Amino acid sequence: MKFRGVLVNGLTALLVTCSALLGQGELRFCLRSEPRTLNPLLTADESSEAVRYLTAGVLIRMNRLTQVLEPELVKFWKVSEAGRTVQFELREGLRFSDGTPFSAEDVAFTMRALMDPQLRSPVGDSFRSAQGVPEVTVTGPRSLSVRFPSAVAGVERLFDQVAMLSSRSPLKEKAVLGPFLIGEHKPGVHIRLDRNPHYWKHDEQGRRLPYLDSIYLEIQQNREIEFTKFQRGQVHLINALDAEQFQRLSRESPGITHDSGPSLDSEMIWFNQAPSAPIPQFRKDWFRSRNFRRAVSAAIRREDLCRMVYLGFAQPAAAPFSAANRLWHNPALRPHEFETKAALRLLALDGFRLENGVLKDSAGNRVEFSLVTNAGNKAREKIAAMVQADLAQIGIRLNVVALDFPSLIERISRSFSYDACLLGLTNVDLDPNGQMNVWLSSAANHQWNPGQKTPATSWETEIDRLMYAQSSELNQKKRKASFDQVQRIIWEEAPMIYLVHKNALSAVARTVINARTTALRPQTYWNAERLRVSVAAQGGAR
Amino acid sequence: MKIVRTLAWVLLASIFGASAGAELLALADYSQQFRESPNRAPSAQFPLGTDDLGRDRFSRLLYGSRVSLFLAAAAAALATLIAAAVGATGGYLGGVWEKTAMSGTDLVLSLPWLFLLLAARAALPLNAPPLASMSITFFLLGLLGWAAGARVVRAATRAVKESEYVLQARASGCGPFRIIVAHVLPNLKPVLIAQFWLSIPTFILSEANLGLLGLGVSEPMPSLGTMLREMESVSRIASYPWIVAPALLLLLVVSCFQVVLRGEQRPL
Numbered sequence: 001m002k003f004r005g006v007l008v009n010g011l012t013a014l015l016v017t018c019s020a021l022l023g024q025g026e027l028r029f030c031l032r033s034e035p036r037t038l039n040p041l042l043t044a045d046e047s048s049e050a051v052r053y054l055t056a057g058v059l060i061r062m063n064r065l066t067q068v069l070e071p072e073l074v075k076f077w078k079v080s081e082a083g084r085t086v087q088f089e090l091r092e093g094l095r096f097s098d099g100t101p102f103s104a105e106d107v108a109f110t111m112r113a114l115m116d117p118q119l120r121s122p123v124g125d126s127f128r129s130a131q132g133v134p135e136v137t138v139t140g141p142r143s144l145s146v147r148f149p150s151a152v153a154g155v156e157r158l159f160d161q162v163a164m165l166s167s168r169s170p171l172k173e174k175a176v177l178g179p180f181l182i183g184e185h186k187p188g189v190h191i192r193l194d195r196n197p198h199y200w201k202h203d204e205q206g207r208r209l210p211y212l213d214s215i216y217l218e219i220q221q222n223r224e225i226e227f228t229k230f231q232r233g234q235v236h237l238i239n240a241l242d243a244e245q246f247q248r249l250s251r252e253s254p255g256i257t258h259d260s261g262p263s264l265d266s267e268m269i270w271f272n273q274a275p276s277a278p279i280p281q282f283r284k285d286w287f288r289s290r291n292f293r294r295a296v297s298a299a300i301r302r303e304d305l306c307r308m309v310y311l312g313f314a315q316p317a318a319a320p321f322s323a324a325n326r327l328w329h330n331p332a333l334r335p336h337e338f339e340t341k342a343a344l345r346l347l348a349l350d351g352f353r354l355e356n357g358v359l360k361d362s363a364g365n366r367v368e369f370s371l372v373t374n375a376g377n378k379a380r381e382k383i384a385a386m387v388q389a390d391l392a393q394i395g396i397r398l399n400v401v402a403l404d405f406p407s408l409i410e411r412i413s414r415s416f417s418y419d420a421c422l423l424g425l426t427n428v429d430l431d432p433n434g435q436m437n438v439w440l441s442s443a444a445n446h447q448w449n450p451g452q453k454t455p456a457t458s459w460e461t462e463i464d465r466l467m468y469a470q471s472s473e474l475n476q477k478k479r480k481a482s483f484d485q486v487q488r489i490i491w492e493e494a495p496m497i498y499l500v501h502k503n504a505l506s507a508v509a510r511t512v513i514n515a516r517t518t519a520l521r522p523q524t525y526w527n528a529e530r531l532r533v534s535v536a537a538q539g540g541a542r
Numbered sequence: 543m544k545i546v547r548t549l550a551w552v553l554l555a556s557i558f559g560a561s562a563g564a565e566l567l568a569l570a571d572y573s574q575q576f577r578e579s580p581n582r583a584p585s586a587q588f589p590l591g592t593d594d595l596g597r598d599r600f601s602r603l604l605y606g607s608r609v610s611l612f613l614a615a616a617a618a619a620l621a622t623l624i625a626a627a628v629g630a631t632g633g634y635l636g637g638v639w640e641k642t643a644m645s646g647t648d649l650v651l652s653l654p655w656l657f658l659l660l661a662a663r664a665a666l667p668l669n670a671p672p673l674a675s676m677s678i679t680f681f682l683l684g685l686l687g688w689a690a691g692a693r694v695v696r697a698a699t700r701a702v703k704e705s706e707y708v709l710q711a712r713a714s715g716c717g718p719f720r721i722i723v724a725h726v727l728p729n730l731k732p733v734l735i736a737q738f739w740l741s742i743p744t745f746i747l748s749e750a751n752l753g754l755l756g757l758g759v760s761e762p763m764p765s766l767g768t769m770l771r772e773m774e775s776v777s778r779i780a781s782y783p784w785i786v787a788p789a790l791l792l793l794l795v796v797s798c799f800q801v802v803l804r805g806e807q808r809p810l
Contacts, residue, residue: 224775248777308580308595370668378771385595385761389575399669400761407664418668 025533040163056163057177064526083151090142096175109167179529210529258517263504264427317498324519359395368397369419375402550801561607568601573762606764613680618741620684629695650689
């Protein structure tokens with residue numbers, strides 16, 4: 001019996017070792033929704049992006065761990081003409097998943113498809129500008145240049161999102177250059193990604209990547225079911241856990257949860273300053289007052305929000321970029337301090353006064369306004385309830401209204417029939433150029449007063465100037481200085497009151513080898529080609 | 543059975559009484575956030591523990607029951623009133639009136655009421671106080687919830703219409719309106735009372751459904767629906783089993799209504 005036990009243990013150990021060496025295995029995790037498209041040029045939702053990330057080959061990839069751009073399908077790239085032109089030299093011998101060779105013609109084909117106005121590619125939008133679209137010139141079988149109509153700082157980062165298509169393959173966009181290809185797709189049920197037999201990368205020992213045989217993506221909207229499946233070992237990863245699940249899992253199985261620190265996501269409040277807003281003039285006057293906005297900000301206990309809503313897995317926010325964005329975070333800015341007396345002093349400067357616990361403006365109007373947010377987001381509803389209680393301390397009555405998302409969007413972007421809004425912003429692009437559509441006064445997503453013909457305030461004029469300056473400046477230090485100044489103005493004027501940056505919380509089963517989580521998406525499988533699942537795990541992920 | 547019905551009445555009266563006297567029974571204000579004590583287990587200070595924001599669950603349950611039970615009763619009264627008017631008029635007058643009334647009833651029954659409520663709530667003024675917006679929501683529930691009752695009332699009216707006393711009233715020259723008000727409706731009392739009682743749990747559950755979607759009562763006011771949202775996660779129930787109290791209360795109220803109703807339903 002003893003010998004049999006030793007034999008079984010030995011065989012198991014051998015199997016685990018072999019699986020690690022041979023790299024067979026299937027990684028399983030959930031997508032939160034059915035991907036809206038499998039065309040990599042049309043992706044806009046998280047699930048489609050996950051499929052694109054795992055299947056697409058890109059010219060340049062941003063390393064999610066180091067946040068440094070690395071050559072992927074190219075041997076090197078060179079930015080010239082003061083940021084107007086990017087020259088690429090492709091790697092040799094690359095093939096799409098169906099065996100079709102990859103050449104500079106394919107890059108030109110992809111760029112033409114991307115710029116096709118009929119396609120309406122969201123990825124292509126990043127490449128367009130008022131001056132026109134970029135021109136692609138093929139200079140050799142493996143060399144080409146992309147010339148932009150005007151200088152764009154940090155332009156090469158845009159290529160991280162561009163999946164290369166084959167101009168010759170009959171499979172069209174199904175022929176891929178990434179580590180995996182779509183093997184099976186049952187809409188609403190699952191997508192199975194199989195290993196790309198022609199994937200070009202090798203590990204340090206010369207073995208062809210990826211290690212995994214396949215990735216099984218289960219389409220599962222219910223986060224509770226996803227969590228239960230993870231606990232039962234039926235899925236290996238959870239990319240984004242909520243704080244409560246994270247805490248519970250950490251208690252039950254220490255070591256499989258990962259807190260990667262503050263994420264790029266932020267929660268913030270802004271006041272409606274649109275001149276056309278159908279709200280009383282006195283409220284517009286409040287919302288346009290810097291002192292009023294700063295007073296509201298100073299009355300909010302951000303520490304409590306982090307502790308109670310996110311169970312401590314969040315950081316008080318000061319500005320748009322959290323510390324997760326190593327290059328663009330402005331560490332000099334601290335969150336507005338909670339200080340009721342300071343808030344009341346600021347309000348007094350504008351003629352507000354506290355009478356029997358009720359704040360009134362100089363005309364005697366009671367300070368009361370509504371805060372809209374999207375229904376169904378529990379964290380946001382809790383934040384709203386806490387802000388409501390905090391503002392009551394300085395005599396402000398806040399009416400919290402949870403609206404279904406279409407109604408909310410209608411109010412904040414078309415009818416402007418709202419006072420203040422609590423929403424979150426998910427930053428995908430680390431570069432400030434990705435936020436031009438937020439900070440420019442003429443932008444549609446300049447939420448507090450969108451689409452201005454000329455900037456309504458002097459500080460918005462300054463933000464416009466600085467944003468344009470950084471977008472065409474090639475000197476990184478000068479760019480950073482400009483955007484630091486933009487963040488400082490936002491901090492001082494508080495058109496958006498940043499509340500918290502929640503932490504990037506994820507879980508990875510112990511049986512997944514080589515996993516290194518990051519705060520950037522996709523947090524757990526950014527290095528999917530190097531992930532392995534041990535054979536022992538096939539019976540249970542944990 | 544009589545004992546069970548009496549017990550149900552007593553329980554209902556106790557629950558309604560406790561929620562009506564929430565100010566006297568609550569140990570803390572329902573909106574007060576004890577931020578140093580979130581998610582506390584039941585104790586002498588917090589008999590049902592505290593929620594995520596440190597608010598006393600017992601106080602919130604008392605006030606939440608008041609909102610849900612009383613406003614549901616008001617909505618049920620409104621729905622029964624409309625059902626009586628539409629059902630009795632259609633059933634008594636017959637012909638085009640009946641066809642119109644029943645077409646209207648079918649139309650209301652076929653409406654996706656949830657979306658209608660979402661749209662109506664989205665159109666409400668944002669600065670309405672929580673109680674006002676909640677009252678409007680229940681008013682809308684009442685406005686939309688009469689159709690099934692109207693069918694029952696119409697069927698009962700047709701039976702009453704053929705009765706001898708109605709025939710005699712008609713023979714003595716009474717007009718249709720007078721006959722409906724003075725003779726038909728009083729004889730439909732058992733049906734209408736049953737409809738009223740039946741509607742209350744329906745509206746409580748409708749509000750709970752809206753609450754589960756996050757579209758129920760606005761913060762900081764509690765309701766059974768908003769409190770039920772805490773039970774969305776099964777594992778959370780395992781960690782904090784006392785959060786099922788609103789569900790148990792709702793179950794108790796609905797069961798009591800069912801028991802009471804069975805006693806109230808008598809043949810015409």
